[in-house]
Amino acid sequence: MPQNLGIKLTAELERGDFQLVYASTKGVDDRVWAQPVFCLMRANLQESLDAFLRKGDFKIDRWFQEIKSSTVVFDDEQVFANVNTLEELKSLEAISA
Template identity: 45%
Template sequence: MSTHNANTAAGQTGITGVLLAGGQGSRMGGVDKGLVELAGQPMAAHVLARLAPQVDEIIINANQNPDAWAAFGYPVFGDDIPGYAGPLAGLHAALARASHPLVATAPCDSPFLPADLVGRLHAALLAADAQLAVAKTFDQAHPVFCLCRRDLADHLLAFLQGGGRKIDRWYGTLAVVEVAFDDEEAAFRNINTRDELAAATAELPRARTERGR
């Protein structure tokens, strides 16, 4: 049981984890990025292996290949807003389906995400009494790594129906706390191209060895 799961058992707020896999993968040649093989497994499998122990349930937002995504063993759903409207559409669909009051997101193309991501976001969200906590390394915010309150679903839907698509613009309407992960900057790398995939494949065995120390 993870640290967060243990806290939940003690009566703290539960968290739904969402794998965001609803994009078109245009820079990867139009393939479903999370299903691309990395070190012998789909890239998303590496993300899920890191995210699942940090949350109380996992759900997957994917707009293509539903059977392949269902094979991971978690509920799969597409965007409710048509036209590949971006990660905010995936977040909205997740907020509408989450079983728990808090929702944590991670993209399917970031296989090195921090093992303490959700715990640190959760602590900051509660301390600041914020609506949303977002990861940041130095001057770079990572908006697809966030923890937010499920009750923002209607607010986000109104933003999307009004034509809003940019995450930072929506965040600007909320009480947001930024959470520094300067000590784990490399963990937020995402893989968009075949060259980046090759580099990650070469580094993944080393990353596993370092985690085992």
């Protein structure tokens, strides 16, 4: 993860008086990809999230569209690399070395 992740998300949350701010990355094709696992939200969103989940929708970035949210775009998409296997971890460690 980027070392400045918390700082950037906090600055954006306060800049626009948002309820939630999440990280995104820009790919080599300049397309922006949401990284919804990496987010900062206000504590008063519990009821909103509960209502969203009761609807049966578990795609969290759809909930982001229902509230006042924003994103911070990080240029290096590797900082949020998905690691689900030992092989993926070894590959990422090789890139990082």
